[in-house]
Amino acid sequence: MARTLRYREALREAMVEEMERDDRVFLMGEEVGHYQGAYKVSEGMLDKFGPRRVIDTPIAEAGFAGVGIGAAMVGLRPIIEFMTWNFSAVAFDQILNNASKLHQMSGGQFECPIVFRGPNASARQVGSQHSHAMEHFYAQVPGLKVIAPAFPADAKGMLKAAIRDNDPVLLMESETLYGVRGEVPDGEHVAPIGQAQISRPGTDVTIAAYSRMTHVALEAAATLEQENISAEVIDLRSLRPLDENTVVASVERTHRLVVVHEGWPYGGVGAEIADRVQRLAFDALDAPVLRVTSLDVPMPYSAKLELACMPQAERVVATVKRLLARGRG
Amino acid sequence: MQLDNPTAAPEAKTPSLSHARPSDDVEHLAKLYRQMFLIRRVEEESARGYAEGKIGGFLHLYIGQEAVAVGAIASLKPGDSVITTYRDHGIALTKGMTARALLAELFGKATGCSKGLGGSMHMFDREHHMLGGYGIVGGHIPLAAGVAFASKYRNDGNVTLCFFGEGAVAIGGFHEGLGLAALWKLPIVFICENNEYSMGTPLSRSMSVEDVSVKAIGYGMDRDRFFVDDVLEVERRIGQAVRRAREESLPTLVEVRTYRFRGHSMSDPAKYRTQAELDEHKKRDSLFLARSSLLEQGFGEPRVEQLEQSVEAEVADAVKFANESPEPGLDLLEATTYSGPFAY
Numbered sequence: 001m002a003r004t005l006r007y008r009e010a011l012r013e014a015m016v017e018e019m020e021r022d023d024r025v026f027l028m029g030e031e032v033g034h035y036q037g038a039y040k041v042s043e044g045m046l047d048k049f050g051p052r053r054v055i056d057t058p059i060a061e062a063g064f065a066g067v068g069i070g071a072a073m074v075g076l077r078p079i080i081e082f083m084t085w086n087f088s089a090v091a092f093d094q095i096l097n098n099a100s101k102l103h104q105m106s107g108g109q110f111e112c113p114i115v116f117r118g119p120n121a122s123a124r125q126v127g128s129q130h131s132h133a134m135e136h137f138y139a140q141v142p143g144l145k146v147i148a149p150a151f152p153a154d155a156k157g158m159l160k161a162a163i164r165d166n167d168p169v170l171l172m173e174s175e176t177l178y179g180v181r182g183e184v185p186d187g188e189h190v191a192p193i194g195q196a197q198i199s200r201p202g203t204d205v206t207i208a209a210y211s212r213m214t215h216v217a218l219e220a221a222a223t224l225e226q227e228n229i230s231a232e233v234i235d236l237r238s239l240r241p242l243d244e245n246t247v248v249a250s251v252e253r254t255h256r257l258v259v260v261h262e263g264w265p266y267g268g269v270g271a272e273i274a275d276r277v278q279r280l281a282f283d284a285l286d287a288p289v290l291r292v293t294s295l296d297v298p299m300p301y302s303a304k305l306e307l308a309c310m311p312q313a314e315r316v317v318a319t320v321k322r323l324l325a326r327g328r329g
Numbered sequence: 330m331q332l333d334n335p336t337a338a339p340e341a342k343t344p345s346l347s348h349a350r351p352s353d354d355v356e357h358l359a360k361l362y363r364q365m366f367l368i369r370r371v372e373e374e375s376a377r378g379y380a381e382g383k384i385g386g387f388l389h390l391y392i393g394q395e396a397v398a399v400g401a402i403a404s405l406k407p408g409d410s411v412i413t414t415y416r417d418h419g420i421a422l423t424k425g426m427t428a429r430a431l432l433a434e435l436f437g438k439a440t441g442c443s444k445g446l447g448g449s450m451h452m453f454d455r456e457h458h459m460l461g462g463y464g465i466v467g468g469h470i471p472l473a474a475g476v477a478f479a480s481k482y483r484n485d486g487n488v489t490l491c492f493f494g495e496g497a498v499a500i501g502g503f504h505e506g507l508g509l510a511a512l513w514k515l516p517i518v519f520i521c522e523n524n525e526y527s528m529g530t531p532l533s534r535s536m537s538v539e540d541v542s543v544k545a546i547g548y549g550m551d552r553d554r555f556f557v558d559d560v561l562e563v564e565r566r567i568g569q570a571v572r573r574a575r576e577e578s579l580p581t582l583v584e585v586r587t588y589r590f591r592g593h594s595m596s597d598p599a600k601y602r603t604q605a606e607l608d609e610h611k612k613r614d615s616l617f618l619a620r621s622s623l624l625e626q627g628f629g630e631p632r633v634e635q636l637e638q639s640v641e642a643e644v645a646d647a648v649k650f651a652n653e654s655p656e657p658g659l660d661l662l663e664a665t666t667y668s669g670p671f672a673y
Contacts, residue, residue, distance in 0.1 A: 026482070052482065057509070058508065058509070058512065060505040060508060060509065062471060062501055062502055062505050063471045063474070063502070063505025063506060063508065063509045064471070064505075064509065065471070066468070066469075066470070066471020066472050066474070066475060066502065066505070066506065067471050067472075067474050067475035067478050067509055068475060069471075069472055069475060070412075070460075070471065070472035070473060070474060070475020070476045070477075070478065070479070071475040071476065071478050071479040071482070072475075073460060073472070073475070073476065074410070074460070074475075074476050074479045075479065076479050076482060076483075090501075093465055093468055093502075094468065094471065097463075097464070097465050097468055098463070098468060098469075098472060102461075103665055103666065103667065103668055104446055104662075104665045104666050105443060105446060105447040105451040105453070105461075106443050106447060106451070106453035106455070106461060107441070107442065107443035107444035107445075107446050107447060107453065107661075107665065108444070108661075108664070108665045108668075109442075109443070109453050109454075109455040110453060110455060110460070110461075111668045112668075113668075142666050142672075143666050143667065144672075145667075145672050165669065166668040166669055167667045167668050167669055167672070194672065240672050240673070241672035241673055242673065
C-alpha cells in the first residue's frame with residue numbers, strides 16, 4: 001500500500017521516523033522549531049520531540065554547521081537545515097574544510113555522520129543571491145555525498161538513508177517541490193544513495209536530470225512524444241556518488257544524451273556527466289552530449305528574464321530536436 | 330602575574346613560585362615539568378627534522394607556550410575533550426598522544442597518529458579525546474561548541490577545551506562559536522593563547538581592544554585573563570573555568586598571555602620583533618621557572634636530571650621509530666576519504 005504525500009511531508013516523515021528510532025538524531029537550524037520551519041518541513045516536530053532535539057538557532061550558519069560537525073565527530077547524528085542552500089555559502093568553510101576532511105585527515109579515526117538539507121536553486125523571483133544551484137560546488141568535493149531527489153518517495157527514502165549514513169550527506173530540496181504530491185510506500189522505506197532511476201523509458205534520446213529538473217525533463221518528453229520522438233528520462237537522484245552505469249547503459253540504447261540542470265554551464269554536474277559518457281560510451285554516441293542549464297549570468301529578478309534564464313521544457317525540446325537533426329543528418 | 334580577574338573567586342590570588350608546597354604538590358609539579366620538558370624536546374627534534382628535510386609543509390612550534398597546554402589539560406578528566414589550531418603538538422602530547430605517534434605523523438609515516446595523512450597541523454587521537462588540530466583560523470571553534478553540545482545533549486558530564494590564538498579573535502567562527510556556546514550554556518572553556526603576534530602582526534595592529542577577554546562580556550560569558558609564567562597557576566585558573574563548565578554547564582573565555590620563542594612557522598624568521606624583546610620573555614620561560622621551583626622545593630637536582638634523561642630517551646626512541654617506520658600506501662587514500670564505500 002502507498003499513500004499520497006507532499007514532498008515536505010515525506011521529508012518530515014523521514015526525520016520523525018529516524019528520530020523516533022535513534023536518540024542520537026536531532027534537527028537544528030533557523031526557524032525549525034517554534035516557527036514550524038520556514039517552509040513547514042519540520043511542522044509539529046518541536047511539539048513532538050521538544051527543544052532538546054528540535055533546536056532553533058540564531059542566524060549563524062558557520063556556527064551551527066560547525067556545531068553539527070563537532071557533535072557528529074563525537075557520535076551524534078545531526079540534521080542541519082539551511083533555510084536555503086544559498087546561505088550555506090557562509091558555512092562553506094565548515095563543509096569543505098571540516099565535514100569533508102575529518103575522516104581522512106584523522107587517518108580514519110573520526111567519522112562525520114551528518115545531514116545538511118534545505119531548498120536549493122531557483123524559487124520564484126527571489127533574485128540573484130537566493131537562486132543558486134549549490135550542488136555543483138559541493139559535488140566536486142571528495143568526502144561529501146550529494147543527493148537531489150525529485151519525488152516524495154525518494155525524498156523520504158533517501159533522507160532516511162542519509163541520516164543512517166556514516167559520511168556527510170547534502171540533500172538538495174527545492175522550494176518549488178515542497179508542494180508536489182506523490183505516492184510514498186507504507187512502512188519502512190529506505191532508498192539507496194547512488195542509484196539513478198529510469199523515470200520514463202524511451203528509445204531515441206536520453207535526458208538526464210535531477211530534483212525539479214526531472215519534472216521539466218518529463219514535461220519535455222511528453223511534448224516530444226506527440227512528435228513521435230521517444231525520450232528516455234533518467235532521474236539521477238544522487239549526484240555524488242553518480243550512477244554512471246545507468247546513464248551509460250541508456251546512452252548505449254539511445255545513442256544521444258541531453259543533461260538538464262539548474263545552475264551555470266561552466267563546469268558542474270552536466271560537464272561531469274558529459275566527460276564520463278564520452279569516455280565510457282564514445283562509440284555509442286551519434287552526437288555530442290548537450291546540456292540545458294541556467295544561462296551563464298546571475299539570476300535576474302524580472303519574471304520574464306528569470307524564466308528565460310532557467311531551463312524550461314521548451315528549451316529541452318529544442319535541444320533534443322537539434323541533437324536528433326544532427327544524428328540523422 | 331595577574332592582569333585582570335573579573336570572575337575568579339576571592340581566594341584566587343596568584344601564588345609565588347617559591348611558595349612551599351606539600352610533597353604531593355612537588356610530585357605533581359614534577360609531573361607537569363616532565364610534560365613541558367617533553368614538549369620542548371619534541372619540538373626541538375621537530376625543528377631538526379624540518380631542517381633535515383624529514384618534515385615537509387608547515388611546522389608551527391609550541392616552544393615557549395608549553396605551560397598553557399600542560400596547565401590547562403592538568404585540570405581535566407580523561408574523558409574531557411580538547412581541540413586546537415595548527416599549533417597542536419604540545420596539546421596532543423599532553424592529552425596523551427605518544428611522542429612516537431606524533432613524530433611519525435610529522436615524518437609522514439603510516440605509524441603516525443593520522444597515518445601520515447594529516448601532518449603537523451592535523452594531530453588527532455580518538456582514544457585520548459584529542460579532536461584535532463585545524464588549519465583554518467577560527468574554523469574549529471564552532472566544532473568545539475558542537476562537541477560540548479554533544480556532552481550536554483547526552484548529559485555525560487564531560488568538558489571541552491578549545492584552544493586558539495589571539496589571531497582568531499577577528500574572524501567569524503570565534504564569534505559564532507562563543508555566541509552559540511553562551512546561548513545554549515555549553516560546558517566548554519575557550520582558551521585564547523595570546524602569544525602577541527598573529528603571524529607577524531602584533532596585537533596593537535590587529536585589534537582595536539587588546540584585552541581579548543572582554544569579548545566575553547558581549548556574550549554574557551564569564552572570563553579570565555592572566556600571564557602564563559606558572560604552570561600551576563594555569564592549572565588552577567583554567568580549573569576554575571572547567572569546574573564552572575562541569576558543574577554549572579557554563580562556558581568561559583580565558584585569555585592566557587604567553588609568548589612563542591620561535592617564528593610563526595619554520596619559514597618565519599620573526600624579523601618583526603627585537604632580540605631584546607625575545608630575551609626578556611625567555612627570562613620568564615615557564616619551563617625553567619618550573620624547574621627552579623622544583624629545586625627550591627627540594628625535589629633535588631639528581632631527580633630532575635633523571636626525569637630529563639627519561640624524556641631524552643623517550644624522544645630518541647620516538648625519532649628512531651619515526652625514521653624507521655614505513656610510508657603510507659596509496660591504498661589508504663580512497664579508503665579514508667569516506668567511511669563507507671568511495672563515492673564517485
